[in-house]
Amino acid sequence: GEDVEQSLFLSVREGDSSVINCTYTDSSSTYLYWYKQEPGAGLQLLTYIFSNMDMKQDQRLTVLLNKKDKHLSLRIADTQTGDSAIYFCAPYGNQGGKLIFGQGTELSVKP
Amino acid sequence: DAGVIQSPRHEVTEMGQEVTLRCKPISGHDYLFWYRQTMMRGLELLIYFNNNVPIDDSGMPEDRFSAKMPNASFSTLKIQPSEPRDSAVYFCASRRGLVFPYNEQFFGPGTRLTVL
Numbered sequence: 001g002e003d004v005e006q007s008l009f010l011s012v013r014e015g016d017s018s019v020i021n022c023t024y025t026d027s028s029s030t031y032l033y034w035y036k037q038e039p040g041a042g043l044q045l046l047t048y049i050f051s052n053m054d055m056k057q058d059q060r061l062t063v064l065l066n067k068k069d070k071h072l073s074l075r076i077a078d079t080q081t082g083d084s085a086i087y088f089c090a091p092y093g094n095q096g097g098k099l100i101f102g103q104g105t106e107l108s109v110k111p
Numbered sequence: 112d113a114g115v116i117q118s119p120r121h122e123v124t125e126m127g128q129e130v131t132l133r134c135k136p137i138s139g140h141d142y143l144f145w146y147r148q149t150m151m152r153g154l155e156l157l158i159y160f161n162n163n164v165p166i167d168d169s170g171m172p173e174d175r176f177s178a179k180m181p182n183a184s185f186s187t188l189k190i191q192p193s194e195p196r197d198s199a200v201y202f203c204a205s206r207r208g209l210v211f212p213y214n215e216q217f218f219g220p221g222t223r224l225t226v227l
């Protein structure tokens with residue numbers, strides 16, 4: 001089955017850029033999602049990229065996809081304290097409708 | 112729409128007791144998912160339903176866990192008997208379909224279960 005790996009923690013200073021990385025194994029993934037989980041809440045879709053794209057920009061968010069290496073990254077520019085959360089990578093493809101999440105990366109933003 | 116609704120939000124019980132978690136998906140969504148989140152194992156998919164029918168329950172830990180979806184607007188996850196290692200946050204999620212953009216998954220707020 002699909003395997004998704006992320007580093008568990010990232011700490012940055014307010015105003016810096018954050019880069020959260022993800023590697024996955026399913027090369028048939030057609031969409032790749034990033035979800036955000038704020039403390040005490042469920043996950044919410046943050047952004048996504050189609051597998052035929054290399055990059056997608058959405059305001060402060062930049063998603064980069066390297067299909068050859070099966071590597072996905074999420075860059076948050078000008079990181080704010082409100083960005084402190086857990087970020088999950090979730091490739092979607094040939095899993096019979098299942099969305100498999102990585103462990104999640106806990107982003108801590110220090111003022 | 113109110114989003115995915117879960118109840119209770121918090122549950123504290125003693126080992127050996129039966130626990131029932133409840134979920135109301137978003138109206139019109141054909142898929143319903145149950146996940147469990149722990150520090151050690153992250154977010155695990157337990158089971159999912161399509162049109163009220165269980166499709167994949169390979170993530171259900173053991174026979175103590177069971178899930179039902181008697182109709183399109185209600186699902187339960189039951190643990191009997193409960194054990195301390197079942198302590199986790201349990202999430203329900205729903206989505207409309209398989210194909211973009213209908214495959215966006217919406218999560219409930221979760222039920223925090225503590226088994227003493």
